[in-house]
Amino acid sequence: xxxxxxxxxxxxxxxxxxxxxxxxxxxxxxxxxxxxxxxxxxxxxxxxxxxxxxxxxxxxxxxxxxxxxxxxxxxxxxxxxxxxxxxxxxxxxxxxxxxxxxxxxxxxxxxxxxxxxxxxxxxxxxxxxxxxxxxxxxxxxxxxxxxxxxxxxxxxxxxxxxxxxxxxxxxxxxxxxxxxxxxxxxxxxxxxxxxxxxxxxxxxxxxxxxxxxxxxxxxxxxxxxxxxxxxxxxxxxxxxxxxxxxxxxxxxxxxxxxxxxxxxxxxxxxxxxxxxxxxxxxxxxxxxxxxxxxxxxxxxxxxxxxxxxxxxxxxxxxxxxxxxxxxxxxxxxxxxxxxxxxxxxxxxxxxxxxxxxxxxxxxxxxxx
Amino acid sequence: xxxxxxxxxxxxxxxxxxxxxxxxxxxxxxxxxxxxxxxxxxxxxxxxxxxxxxxxxxxxxxxxxxxxxxxxxxxxxxxxxxxxxxxxxxxxxxxxxxxxxxxxxxxxxxxxxxxxxxxxxxxxxxxxxxxxxxxxxxxxxxxxxxxxxxxxxxxxxxxxxxxxxxxxxxxxxxxxxxxxxxxxxxxxxxxxxxxxxxxxxxxxxxxxxxxxxxxxxxxxxxxxxxxxxxxxxxxxxxxxxxxxxxxxxxxxxxxxxxxxxxxxxxxxxxxx
Numbered sequence: 004x005x006x007x008x009x010x011x012x013x014x015x016x017x018x019x020x021x022x023x024x025x026x027x028x029x030x031x032x033x034x035x036x037x038x039x040x041x042x043x044x045x046x047x048x049x050x051x052x053x054x055x056x057x058x059x060x061x062x063x064x065x066x067x068x069x070x071x072x073x074x075x076x077x078x079x080x081x082x083x084x085x086x087x088x089x090x091x092x093x094x095x096x097x098x099x100x101x102x103x104x105x106x107x108x109x110x111x112x113x114x115x116x117x118x119x120x121x122x123x124x125x126x127x128x129x130x131x132x133x134x135x136x137x138x139x140x141x142x143x144x145x146x147x148x149x150x151x152x153x154x155x156x157x158x159x160x161x162x163x164x165x166x167x168x169x170x171x172x173x174x175x176x177x178x179x180x181x182x183x184x185x186x187x188x189x190x191x192x193x194x195x196x197x198x199x200x201x202x203x204x205x206x207x208x209x210x211x212x213x214x215x216x217x218x219x220x221x222x223x224x225x226x227x228x229x230x231x232x233x234x235x236x237x238x239x240x241x242x243x244x245x246x247x248x249x250x251x252x253x254x255x256x257x258x259x260x261x262x263x264x265x266x267x268x269x270x271x272x273x274x275x276x277x278x279x280x281x282x283x284x285x286x287x288x289x290x291x292x293x294x295x296x297x298x299x300x301x302x303x304x305x306x307x308x309x310x311x312x313x314x315x316x317x318x319x320x321x322x323x324x325x326x327x328x329x330x331x332x333x334x335x336x337x338x339x340x341x342x343x344x345x346x347x348x349x350x351x352x353x354x355x356x357x358x359x360x361x362x363x364x365x366x367x368x369x370x371x
Numbered sequence: 372x373x374x375x376x377x378x379x380x381x382x383x384x385x386x387x388x389x390x391x392x393x394x395x396x397x398x399x400x401x402x403x404x405x406x407x408x409x410x411x412x413x414x415x416x417x418x419x420x421x422x423x424x425x426x427x428x429x430x431x432x433x434x435x436x437x438x439x440x441x442x443x444x445x446x447x448x449x450x451x452x453x454x455x456x457x458x459x460x461x462x463x464x465x466x467x468x469x470x471x472x473x474x475x476x477x478x479x480x481x482x483x484x485x486x487x488x489x490x491x492x493x494x495x496x497x498x499x500x501x502x503x504x505x506x507x508x509x510x511x512x513x514x515x516x517x518x519x520x521x522x523x524x525x526x527x528x529x530x531x532x533x534x535x536x537x538x539x540x541x542x543x544x545x546x547x548x549x550x551x552x553x554x555x556x557x558x559x560x561x562x563x564x565x566x567x568x569x570x571x572x573x574x575x576x577x578x579x580x581x582x583x584x585x586x587x588x589x590x591x592x593x594x595x596x597x598x599x600x601x602x603x604x605x606x607x608x609x610x611x612x613x614x615x616x617x618x619x620x621x622x623x624x625x626x627x628x629x630x631x632x633x634x635x636x637x638x639x640x641x642x643x
Contacts, residue, residue: 072542073542074538074541074542093541094538094541094542095541095542095543095544095545095546099542100542100543101539101542103535103538103539105533105535107533107535107536107538107539109536109539109540109554109558110536110558111557111558120540120543120545120553121543121544121545123553124543124544124545124546124549125544169543170543173543173544
């Protein structure tokens with residue numbers, strides 16, 4: 004799992020791409036008491052891919068994952084694994100494994116017994132089991148003497164590793180993760196994200212991960228799907244999702260953004276105050292209303308020396324330090340709040356009355 | 372200030388607990404003393420102490436039959452009630468289902484129903500069915516009252532059981548039976564164990580239900596009562612004391628076994 008080990012292994016995620024997706028969802032719906040938690044999702048997951056489904060709580064991502072793992076069966080639609088329909092195949096007959104949010108470690112067992120559980124199910128000989136468990140422990144960086152440790156005496160990070168080793172012991176084709184890192188502190192989380200990414204590359208297995216944290220998704224994923232109200236709003240590479248969000252929801256989900264509502268007028272687009280808006284060429288929007296999305300780092304202070312395609316004036320009313328960067332909150336004349344983020348070296352030195360602006364090429368136009 | 376307050380608190384705790392323990396154990400001690408009297412009749416103060424009645428009780432064939440009956444009834448009640456109560460507790464605390472709340476309330480009610488009335492009702496019921504009461508009907512009567520209690524005891528453990536563990540086991544390939552054997556039962560084991568002890572002791576000490584439903588067969592509490600009413604000998608307190616000591620030994624033994632099991636697990640852990 005160290006970088007040395009990772010580089011000595013072939014990048015199997017790229018090498019084993021098959022023409023047929025390992026997991027395929029066709030119009031999958033799950034209805035609970037008349038409420039569609041998952042409302043028609045179609046999705047192909049390729050062999051060896053790391054796909055993350057992101058969405059706010061209640062968007063149906065956990066239900067989706069539970070259906071993939073066989074803990075719920077879909078109300079409608081099809082789920083196939085390597086071309087085989089698995090809608091009603093129970094979880095213990097699926098070559099998939101879920102790492103639960105709570106990890107679901109067996110509290111009455113040692114670390115070793117937890118990891119060996121799937122091997123015991125397969126009636127592997129005790130000696131062989133132990134050998135395999137110790138191998139897996141090394142793989143997830145658990146010290147060997149933890150083998151006989153009571154699993155409940157392990158720290159949060161160690162428990163993560165035990166859960167991971169146990170899932171790998173099952174040797175599944177696809178691993179599912181239900182926000183397993185959400186309870187950890189920031190530093191540990193960052194470390195485990197990277198380790199998980201390394202494990203994914205080394206093992207060549209398909210990972211499907213769900214989280215509400217876009218940051219987490221960006222670090223690890225080959226592709227990210229954004230879910231909202233039971234539907235996948237957009238799916239694409241982290242870069243695609245970041246730079247060309249499908250709509251305002253996706254744009255806002257990816258962190259702090261400035262939104263300027265615009266409408267179609269004769270000869271172009273105008274803001275609410277009637278001022279014309281410069282929009283990058285090639286942008287095509289259906290309908291007469293849209294939003295311009297500008298990330299805070301693309302918003303800047305406009306001076307005589309440095310102009311911008313679009314400008315507006317306002318007053319600075321807050322200033323935050325983000326470490327290497329500074330963020331300003333600016334209230335416009337119309338009472339809207341805008342975020343401007345600049346490198347520390349470019350701190351605003353003038354008074355509170357400012358003109359801010361953005362270039363058309365740095366803004367994204369999304370539908371209403 | 373704080374130390375003074377704490378010292379006073381500690382004093383009050385000690386005084387209170389001492390009072391409670393004395394209030395509970397003094398009558399039992401008096402009963403035990405009564406069995407050690409040489410005299411034929413129940414009188415205080417005891418003039419001459421002797422273990423004569425203990426010996427007689429120990430050797431009495433009648434008492435042997437009583438103890439046999441009581442043990443047999445208690446053992447069967449323990450096994451059956453744990454079996455019933457285990458699945459009842461799962462329904463009570465594990466699975467969400469329509470009518471669960473009603474089940475929870477209904478289950479509690481019989482515990483508050485006066486046992487003599489329950490015993491009489493059961494006796495009438497056995498008569499109506501044409502079953503003559505013996506120790507076997509007493510088992511049924513005990514179950515009616517003890518199953519709800521044991522269900523509650525086990526349900527407390529089930530409430531703290533995380534159902535996700537069963538899902539995880541299944542997800543790792545385990546069948547339902549394998550999951551029950553390796554995950555669910557071991558985790559619920561302390562609750563089941565407590566439930567079994569409760570069942571045994573409640574049956575062992577039960578008088579009102581046995582009085583009505585055991586027919587000609589006698590149990591220890593039943594015999595004690597009948598001898599108190601007519602034909603008292605110091606065998607009554609002697610047997611009462613022995614019965615209490617047996618129950619205490621059982622509780623102690625249960626605790627000891629659990630301690631040993633934990634020790635063994637810890638030892639295994641340390642050895643790796």
